[in-house]
Amino acid sequence: MSINSFGHLFRVTTWGESHGPALGATVDGCPPNVEVSEEMLQVWLDKRRPGQNKNMTQRNEPDAVRILSGVFDGKTTGTPIQLMIENTDQRSKDYGDIANTFRPGHADITYHQKYGNRDYRGGGRSSARETAARVAAGGIAREAIKALVPGLEIKGYMTQMGAMELNRDHFDWDAIETNDFWLPDSSAAPEWEAYLQRLRKDHNSVGAIIEVVAKGAPAGIGAPIYGKLDTDLAAAMMSINAVKGVEIGEGMSSAMLTGTQNADEIFMGENGPEYSSNHAGGILGGISTGQDIVVRFAVKPTSSILTPRQSIRKDGTAIEVVTKGRHDPCVGIRAVPVGEAMMACVLLDHLLLHRGQVGENQGQIG
Numbered sequence: 001m002s003i004n005s006f007g008h009l010f011r012v013t014t015w016g017e018s019h020g021p022a023l024g025a026t027v028d029g030c031p032p033n034v035e036v037s038e039e040m041l042q043v044w045l046d047k048r049r050p051g052q053n054k055n056m057t058q059r060n061e062p063d064a065v066r067i068l069s070g071v072f073d074g075k076t077t078g079t080p081i082q083l084m085i086e087n088t089d090q091r092s093k094d095y096g097d098i099a100n101t102f103r104p105g106h107a108d109i110t111y112h113q114k115y116g117n118r119d120y121r122g123g124g125r126s127s128a129r130e131t132a133a134r135v136a137a138g139g140i141a142r143e144a145i146k147a148l149v150p151g152l153e154i155k156g157y158m159t160q161m162g163a164m165e166l167n168r169d170h171f172d173w174d175a176i177e178t179n180d181f182w183l184p185d186s187s188a189a190p191e192w193e194a195y196l197q198r199l200r201k202d203h204n205s206v207g208a209i210i211e212v213v214a215k216g217a218p219a220g221i222g223a224p225i226y227g228k229l230d231t232d233l234a235a236a237m238m239s240i241n242a243v244k245g246v247e248i249g250e251g252m253s254s255a256m257l258t259g260t261q262n263a264d265e266i267f268m269g270e271n272g273p274e275y276s277s278n279h280a281g282g283i284l285g286g287i288s289t290g291q292d293i294v295v296r297f298a299v300k301p302t303s304s305i306l307t308p309r310q311s312i313r314k315d316g317t318a319i320e321v322v323t324k325g326r327h328d329p330c331v332g333i334r335a336v337p338v339g340e341a342m343m344a345c346v347l348l349d350h351l352l353l354h355r356g357q358v359g360e361n362q363g364q365i366g
Helices: 038-048 092-098 108-115 128-148 173-178 186-201 229-238 251-256 332-357
Strands: 011-016 022-028 065-069 081-086 153-161 208-215 243-248 266-269 272-275 293-299 309-312 318-321
Touching (some): 011 128, 022 128, 038 332, 081 128, 128 332, 153 173, 153 186, 208 332, 229 243, 229 332, 293 332
Antiparallel strands (some): 022 081, 153 208, 243 293, 266 272, 309 318
């Protein structure tokens, strides 16, 4: 299987399977002398870790990350950083019944069609478990960003889960980490939980929409045409397992706007240009404006469910599929820290590209 890496100067390669002995990431291109420790990275992994509450899979993985190379005396050396996370709570026997069967809505069938074999234990490489390695790499990126752009903050949250939708009139940044759904409205969390538990009891699952915002990113990051910041952000979010759609700023809704509605008017402020709105999501022509960078992505419902679905075996015969095991009723919940990690990796990559080509911004205003 090729193409397991992403990034240009800050480059991440992930490896490992859901039920293998371990998984991890090789991070190349991180600047030297960035303070990093396993404890720093563990903070982010704990946000994605399974089994923390009844609204996610009960697979009990500590997701303890180990740094095997590239860090000495608590600082990066500039050489490749090897990160490893051991798998400790696999139940491969749960997947014995689907060894020769394709789950509807899952990558089982396409992996088999492409490679002629597949790791059916938890989905192998196609499992959302792979994203733990991305979160670890994102932790490295966050620490490097702190050194380059102090004050840049990345925050993700859920805006929709099936029929449940965030009321933005009640938006509260401080509420995001106070509930199981990364919901910026803690008063709505009980209703969201009741909705999800009904689906779980019905042996069903549901999709979600996650929004990730980067505040404090400088203007000028990104490049025209083939090196656009939004191109790489869209690719990064779409690469997350189970993601089926990505929007930047107004996204698909911009098709319903007129030119006068969509144009973010520009005014001169005390510290430079200011905008009347942010329909562009902080990016114009592939280059950051200095406003909040806003990315939104949709996660499909978990395909492994206990409700019988029609499918076929490898020999082409028909079968009714019921997937046993421990699965998220809404995988979108744990996708929030993954989206944050991918935002961090892409932003650091573009900050390094900008520094290498341009250095400081060339065009001064005012």
